């Protein structure tokens with residue numbers, strides 16, 4: 001799994017960091033940063049939860065080819 005974000009779409013709600021603080025952070029403006037682009041298997045459900053929690057649909061979790 002790979003996490004991809006769209007910083008230009010992020011509205012800095014912080015939902016991703018609250019849902020999965022090990023995977024997501026924020027820059028000085030509160031815009032999402034990815035701490036773990038390739039989450040461990042036991043973190044994949046959290047990554048999915050964070051993507052679902054994002055009000056801007058700015059987080060995508062993708063299976064790696």
Ligand code: SF4
Nearest residue numbers: 010011013014016054
């Ligand atoms: S949940 Fe979405 S809008 Fe909120 S900080 Fe994370 S990426 Fe940005």
